[in-house]
Amino acid sequence: METLATLAATLGPRNCLTAPDDVAPYAVDWRGVGGATPRAVLRPGSVEEVQAAVRACAADGLAIVPAGGRTGLAGGAVLPPNGPASVVLSLERLNRIRDVDARDFSLVAEAGCIIQHVQEAAAKVGRLFPLSWGAQGSAMVGGALSTNAGGIRTLRWGNARDLVMGLEVVLPDGRVLNDLRRVRKDNSGYALRHLFLGGEGTLGVITAAALRLVPALKRVETAFVAVPSPDAALALFSRMMESGAEVIAFELLIGRCMDIVAKNGIGVRVPLPLGSPWYVMVELAAAHPAVPLREMLEETLGAAAEAGEVLDAAIAENEAQRANIWRIREDWPDCARRECPSVNTDTSVPVSAVPEFCARVEKALAERWPEGRLFALGHAGDGNIHVSLGAPPGMDREAWYARAREAEPMVNAIAVELGGSFSAEHGIGQMKRHAMATHKDRVALDLMRAVKRAIDPEGLMNPGKMLP
Amino acid sequence: METLATLAATLGPRNCLTAPDDVAPYAVDWRGVGGATPRAVLRPGSVEEVQAAVRACAADGLAIVPAGGRTGLAGGAVLPPNGPASVVLSLERLNRIRDVDARDFSLVAEAGCIIQHVQEAAAKVGRLFPLSWGAQGSAMVGGALSTNAGGIRTLRWGNARDLVMGLEVVLPDGRVLNDLRRVRKDNSGYALRHLFLGGEGTLGVITAAALRLVPALKRVETAFVAVPSPDAALALFSRMMESGAEVIAFELLIGRCMDIVAKNGIGVRVPLPLGSPWYVMVELAAAHPAVPLREMLEETLGAAAEAGEVLDAAIAENEAQRANIWRIREDWPDCARRECPSVNTDTSVPVSAVPEFCARVEKALAERWPEGRLFALGHAGDGNIHVSLGAPPGMDREAWYARAREAEPMVNAIAVELGGSFSAEHGIGQMKRHAMATHKDRVALDLMRAVKRAIDPEGLMNPGKMLP
Known part of the structure; x- marks a missing residue:
């Protein structure tokens, strides 16, 4: 496909994988869930390269499955069995910690940073990044935020979404939503970031986040x-x-x-x-x-x-x-x-x-x-x-x-x-769509579909996930 | 207008005010901001009556300005000077605390509950509702959540949005979004509540909320x-x-x-x-x-x-x-x-x-x-x-x-x-729209308008507020 040839030129051939052996590892996740094989695996090294990849795919009608550490438990980062032609967009090379500010209790990390590395960077300046769960040695920031990851310490510090002050997102049309502020209070319009947090990559690709830190535990x-x-x-x-x-x-x-x-x-x-x-x-x-x-x-x-x-x-x-x-x-x-x-x-x-x-x-x-x-x-x-x-x-x-x-x-x-949820912390991905169809309030589903159409009208971002 | 006659019959004449003396107090807020005079002031006493009011207004093309304690500082709860024909929808009669659960650390309050009453209800069961600011003796839950109110304790417990587990919202078409769960973890699709929290009544009318409580301070x-x-x-x-x-x-x-x-x-x-x-x-x-x-x-x-x-x-x-x-x-x-x-x-x-x-x-x-x-x-x-x-x-x-x-x-x-915000905690309302136009990221504004169109296509919810 011409798009992939162009992208191979833009990203470099090592970052636009199409050989079956290269692509295969990205076709399954940690849990062993796998569906169709991606046409290619794109590994952009900068936000501009993510934009280029998203634009090229959009122009060609190729769907995009964003992926990080692929440790999710709902099949969100791999292709569904019978979806449209798709590429995996791996954020693994966007792995810089852009900023750590102890005085601000903040840290700005790119989507491909491993959670444990974020914890370590915070600890170095006497701070704690409290998000923590078993897969933290492989899970990445982008996936943790896109699935609103939980874990053992949410009781005290909340889920992933509660630890985010700002986001940078590449939208389905390739534009960047630059909301990467390290500000604790900002009441200037709709809280757009909360759509992408827990949005499972269906509205855009999170490329970086400004994260909250807390005082180290003594x-x-x-x-x-x-x-x-x-x-x-x-x-x-x-x-x-x-x-x-x-x-x-x-x-x-x-x-x-x-x-x-x-x-x-x-x-x-x-x-x-x-x-x-x-x-x-x-x-x-x-x-x-x-x-x-x-x-x-x-x-x-x-x-x-x-x-x-x-x-x-x-x-x-x-x-x-x-x-x-x-x-x-x-x-x-x-x-x-x-x-x-x-x-x-x-x-x-x-x-x-x-x-x-x-x-x-x-x-x-x-x-x-x-x-x-x-x-x-x-x-x-x-x-x-x-x-x-x-x-x-x-x-x-x-x-x-x-x-x-x-x-x-x-x-x-x-x-x-009992007034609870059928999906507490792992998200919907592929595995819980049937439960969304069964249990989710009809009005809520209508609103979600309206939001999806408004932001991703072509339906190219992580199709076959979340919405039933 | 026929709509108002119908609503007077539904709500009772005392709750569909049209006499100038009755309407006048609702034309200005605490700060003294006032614009046009509302055609009527509706005071529904139940969620069903809110639905009836919203449907009747929608059918007649009457815009709706939701109002609570009218203590906001950005003119969000009163009519703008040159807007479309509008009614004020006052939530003051929806003032029941539906549930307090000490074991759950939760409280379910209707939109018209005064913040101080919520604090008192929590204190009675040995819990703290931490949201607190000068106007808490008049401000109501619906307004606090719609403006994502801040105050002096956000440093420890966050803004209003951080204290909400679930919401009940009457949408612009009169349907109810029933997301009033007292659940701390729920990753089942887009976090819709965060659109209404801080949404300044431009996407729907919050009628009740499940709020988080914390242990009382010793x-x-x-x-x-x-x-x-x-x-x-x-x-x-x-x-x-x-x-x-x-x-x-x-x-x-x-x-x-x-x-x-x-x-x-x-x-x-x-x-x-x-x-x-x-x-x-x-x-x-x-x-x-x-x-x-x-x-x-x-x-x-x-x-x-x-x-x-x-x-x-x-x-x-x-x-x-x-x-x-x-x-x-x-x-x-x-x-x-x-x-x-x-x-x-x-x-x-x-x-x-x-x-x-x-x-x-x-x-x-x-x-x-x-x-x-x-x-x-x-x-x-x-x-x-x-x-x-x-x-x-x-x-x-x-x-x-x-x-x-x-x-x-x-x-x-x-x-x-300096990487900050022109609107930290008071919201945009009428007063900061010029700043939204000047400073808000273009891409963010585009997304906000797309969300607004998707949820309130007729633009009848609190027109002339927030979006420039």
Whole structure:
């Protein structure tokens, strides 16, 4: 195609890949989701090159799939199976940190910066970039913002969108929306950036962002706690929130998850005896060493134990023990994969509805698939519990999916009935479009389509994603 | 008009006002801005009545100006001088707090709820609704959200938009966007609510919101500090942020403002001798009584004094002294008005640029209007300094505006040159449209117009506001 030849000249042949072996890695993501093969993989090295690529593709009617670290869990950064002719636009070479300003508590990063590098750049000037999750060593800024990534610390500092002060975006017509201000307050018209944040690349390509930093943490306390029930966990959550400490993370796990981590985890130590029906991981932090954080934690756990909300607790005594607790959380996806195939979900409910959600899900899944194994863990402080239904021993993925695929819509429906969302933090991508079609308010869908038509009238940005 | 007769029947005659005496109060706002007289004032008592009103007006081509407490500073809730035939849609009767959930840290309020009532409802269950500013006793939820209101605590908890989990909106075609979820995480398509938050009623009418609450504060420390310069103030700000305390507010005032408060304030005590070139108000908070907040404050002030950043400081010893410090800030607009007419601005810059901004503004205004008096005070921790140019003694408003009106665009231009905004927290309304036309990125304006056309194709929602 002539467009690709022109782009090879503009970007250099190494940055306009068309050979099957070169293109293949970009056809699948971390999760193994893949659809059609892209016509080419474009790797622009500057905003101007992104503009040139977008303009050339638009002129030729080629669709664009923006991609970063491809660690998403909804298939948003790879082609759908039966979409239009598309290229992958990889932002990996836009990887400069343009500016770090400790006094401003700000950092300007290009879309291809790896999240962990942003964290490190902030730490160097005594600041914290709080966004954090398992894939942070591969995930990139552009993808994190386009999917409004969550993670374990959203309880305290919000999702990705809450950490953005300004954006630079290449629009579907190749123009640049230059809104890269490091300003905390700006009420000058519609908050356009919030369309691109979480927009999954369907309205344009984020090329850079001005990010908020926060003061570095001086003290952290982390505990692993056995609790009798989600209701007890929620009572403990209220106590922690009222303890006066900054509650950074509050994770809930069903006991079975710990059995599987104990069995399949590599180099992970289980901090408490197995056998509790549920466990909680809680992390408190303070920005000053004089804050009596340990006392706050111990007093709160003590009071909760007296009230019957806590069965047992282990407080990390050092950084190694703390790291071990978080490895349980981060290694969970790998441990689960080693155990069995499972049908996964990504729902949220109001925090107060977490106990009812867990109870209804457990009952509904057990009735329909008594052979299935319920896994449930997630960010209880955000009301975001990831429920999975694991296959019985020995059953392969294909067979289990054929039998239990319906577990996902069933869990989604329960979350929505409780006033929650069928898509809490992973986004829609390809995988949740069916749920958008089923559950999303009709008026909201109409508005979204109107916005899409207004900004991407040709429908060339990441087609087949998000909107059903 | 037949439409109004129909609406009088639907809403009741007392809620469809057309007599000149009844309509007149709604033709002006708190600031005294007024334009054309509305054809009618509609006061619906339910979401259904809002829908009926919007549909009837749309059918008849009547434009709608949504209004709440009418305390805005940009003329957004009153008719422009030469707009189309319009009604004022007052949300004042939608004033129910539908739900308060301490465990969820959430509260659902209708658009006509007064901000202070929301604060009180949260306090009753041991929670804090942190949005706070001078007009909170009159301002309503709908207006606060539609203008993305700021105030003195945005440093810690963000602007209004950051405190919203879900919205209910009546769209220009009368349909309801029901997105009133109390969910902290929801990545299911475009974040539509962020279009209406700060949308100044130009895309629809917010009728209710699910708001975030935070744990109640257990301890607060407040200090009034004399500093030699904005640069010193900024150094002090960094120290406070690194002190480990939660910095809730950090306000900067030029010395002249204190002279005027001392002269014109009613029942306000000046905590430090007059004569310092600049002053700072800083408030620290902790959610636990054991946090050594007073020590953090004293140590930080002590270190800053040694470094020459602090000239003198008074720490509030009790609630009365604390209230007195904040009365200085809140009474400033009235004190200034008693002193002289002034040309006002609402700019923000990156926090690190505050000293340069102050210096450049001072120089530019003094050169052009040596007879003018520079007032500068604002939320330095957000980079949001409100600069005003006061008239010389004895000059009336009309004469001063004729001479010094250009001070506003001059200050705006300096803020924009420093990477800032010409409209930090008051919004655009009628008063800042000229600045939108001058300074807003062309691409951003194009996108905003496309969004407006997509959602309000007839242009009946709050015409003559925001978009130039």
